Amino acid sequence: MKxxxxxxxxxxxxxxxxxxxxxxxxxxxxxxxxxxxxxxLIGEAIDHIVYGGVDLKAVRAxxxxxxxxxxxxxxxxxxxxxxxxxxAYFTVQDIRNDMFHKLLRLPFRFLDSHAHGVLVSQMIxxxxxxxxxxxxxxxxxxxxxxxILGTLVFMFRMNARITFIVLLVTPLSxxxxxxxxxxxxxxxxxxxEIRGDQTAVxxxxxxxxxxxxxxxxxxxxxxxxxxxNEELRxxxxxxxxxxxxxNPATRFVNxxxxxxxxxxGALTVLNGSMTVGVLTCxxxxxxxxxxxxxxxxxxxxxxxxxxxxxxxxxxxxxxxTEVPDDDLPAxxxxxxxxxxxxxxxxxxxxxxxxxxxxxxxxxxxxxxxxGPTGSGKTTIIxxxxxxxDVDAGQITVDARDIREVTRQSLRSAYGMxxxxxxxxxxxxADNIRLGKPSASREEIIAAAKETHAHSFIRRMEKGxxxxxxxxxxxxxxxxxxxxxxxxxxxxxPPMLILDEATSSIDTRTELRIQNAFQKLMQGRTSFIVAxxxxxxxxxDTILVMRDGSVVEQGSHEELxxxxxxxxxxxxxxxxxxxxxS
Numbered sequence: 001m002k003x004x005x006x007x008x009x010x011x012x013x014x015x016x017x018x019x020x021x022x023x024x025x026x027x028x029x030x031x032x033x034x035x036x037x038x039x040x041l042i043g044e045a046i047d048h049i050v051y052g053g054v055d056l057k058a059v060r061a062x063x064x065x066x067x068x069x070x071x072x073x074x075x076x077x078x079x080x081x082x083x084x085x086x087x088a089y090f091t092v093q094d095i096r097n098d099m100f101h102k103l104l105r106l107p108f109r110f111l112d113s114h115a116h117g118v119l120v121s122q123m124i125x126x127x128x129x130x131x132x133x134x135x136x137x138x139x140x141x142x143x144x145x146x147x148i149l150g151t152l153v154f155m156f157r158m159n160a161r162i163t164f165i166v167l168l169v170t171p172l173s174x175x176x177x178x179x180x181x182x183x184x185x186x187x188x189x190x191x192x193e194i195r196g197d198q199t200a201v202x203x204x205x206x207x208x209x210x211x212x213x214x215x216x217x218x219x220x221x222x223x224x225x226x227x228x229n230e231e232l233r234x235x236x237x238x239x240x241x242x243x244x245x246x247n248p249a250t251r252f253v254n255x256x257x258x259x260x261x262x263x264x265g266a267l268t269v270l271n272g273s274m275t276v277g278v279l280t281c282x283x284x285x286x287x288x289x290x291x292x293x294x295x296x297x298x299x300x301x302x303x304x305x306x307x308x309x310x311x312x313x314x315x316x317x318x319x320x321t322e323v324p325d326d327d328l329p330a331x332x333x334x335x336x337x338x339x340x341x342x343x344x345x346x347x348x349x350x351x352x353x354x355x356x357x358x359x360x361x362x363x364x365x366x367x368x369x370x371g372p373t374g375s376g377k378t379t380i381i382x383x384x385x386x387x388x389d390v391d392a393g394q395i396t397v398d399a400r401d402i403r404e405v406t407r408q409s410l411r412s413a414y415g416m417x418x419x420x421x422x423x424x425x426x427x428x429a430d431n432i433r434l435g436k437p438s439a440s441r442e443e444i445i446a447a448a449k450e451t452h453a454h455s456f457i458r459r460m461e462k463g464x465x466x467x468x469x470x471x472x473x474x475x476x477x478x479x480x481x482x483x484x485x486x487x488x489x490x491x492x493p494p495m496l497i498l499d500e501a502t503s504s505i506d507t508r509t510e511l512r513i514q515n516a517f518q519k520l521m522q523g524r525t526s527f528i529v530a531x532x533x534x535x536x537x538x539x540d541t542i543l544v545m546r547d548g549s550v551v552e553q554g555s556h557e558e559l560x561x562x563x564x565x566x567x568x569x570x571x572x573x574x575x576x577x578x579x580x581s
């Protein structure tokens with residue numbers, strides 16, 4: 001049932017290309033018709049030679065017809081392959097577009113719980129496998145069926161008795177094809193799943209290669225990869241073993257059929273019921289009749305693999321997306337009043353994180369969020385940006401529940417600088433312009449000067465037009481972070497989120513950046529997550545978090561006077577810094 005549903009989905013994707021498929025079928029008809037006409041011509045030529053002396057003129061005429069028919073076969077097959085490739089690759093393009101658009105709309109809960117390498121494998125390897133099976137199916141399946149029907153018609157016209165012998169042996173080929181196809185689908189599905197796990201491991205190792213080498217994880221990584229590789233080998237061997245049975249088994253059946261046709265045909269020629277030319281033609285048809293069974297069984301095997309890959313592709317496309325919010329109003333003219341009212345949230349139901357949290361932030365206020373690892377600091381940022389929705393309670397911006405406005409308008413109201421930098425392949429200017437595509441070169445330079453990024457950009461080979469690779473590989477971590485900060489300085493959003501925004505910058509540059517941030521934060525509601533407590537002394541309010549709850553709240557001086565948890569954190573960090581110096 002599952003493969004039937006998958007096949008129906010494939011047909012839906014093929015609908016827009018019905019005209020190309022129809023043209024391909026027409027080419028297939030021409031190709032098969034001419035291929036079946038050639039044996040008749042060859043039989044005529046043989047009869048012209050064997051019976052009544054050699055008639056060279058007649059043989060020459062037949063050979064010219066044969067040449068023309070062969071030319072038509074070649075042209076029609078070339079056109080058919082061209083059309084089939086277009087259908088397959090256009091379909092694959094549509095599927096990949098749908099998959100990518102789905103990825104952009106999947107909730108963070110799904111993305112955080114699935115290995116990214118598996119998703120990459122589904123988009124690349126599985127779709128490629130599906131494409132190969134689709135092309136082979138188009139090229140060989142329809143042509144094969146036409147050839148089988150055409151040869152049967154011609155053979156019945158020549159000699160019905162010998163044709164019945166062919167039909168009696170045919171079910172053996174069909175039995176072999178059915179036997180194999182039943183067993184290969186699950187095997188190819190398993191092969192595809194393991195291939196996805198393998199891609200995930202490779203992606204993980206490459207992404208974190210410095211950590212792998214720094215901690216001497218190479219041997220364990222190799223052992224882990226070898227284990228998955230061994231699983232893939234076993235699964236692939238099983239799938240290929242069954243699929244490879246089809247060709248020799250059907251060839252054996254076909255050889256038996258050809259021998260029977262030759263034997264009974266020779267006897268028919270001897271008693272004068274058939275000419276040598278007709279027997280030659282009949283043998284050619286018997287060979288053409290059996291050949292598609294070999295191809296079709298191969299197509300079935302490939303198509304089972306394609307269906308298995310398509311099922312995984314469609315499973316991703318069918319994943320539940322974020323609730324659409326196109327019909328909701330946009331958040332506009334943001335003042336910056338943010339409130340979390342009785343908010344509860346956990347990533348997994350079994351492990352509670354935030355419960356009954358209440359925070360109220362006035363417009364233009366600078367709010368620092370501190371606390372030990374796992375206390376919920378980054379989770380609050382995820383909830384403010386609506387990367388995750390609260391389980392209970394509500395978050396409001398300017399007294400509007402953030403679930404009642406579009407996500408894009410909410411997120412565009414925040415300027416966000418994270419500890420993890422993100423840059424894309426392109427020029428330095430393009431990366432800075434990401435948050436404000438219409439920005440002029442003068443605006444970009446002005447923003448870079450504010451963040452003190454202008455000096456190192458100017459020293460680059462082509463300045464702002466320097467091409468940088470994905471994630472800015474040739475830049476230092478601090479330089480990448482400066483570009484991300486410049487991006488926010490350029491767009492000037494009404495609210496800011498700074499999550500360890502200066503963690504990778506040296507102390508001297510950090511002081512300059514802090515001055516730039518002070519300008520940027522003036523009149524803007526700002527949320528600052530920081531481990532270095534010295535960087536948040538100027539915050540209007542500091543929220544001290546512990547186990548998902550705000551345990552203390554106040555200014556830096558007020559919290560030190562309380563001599564509570566914050567004072568303990570600050571004192572331990574101060575003593576650590578003093579000891580290290």
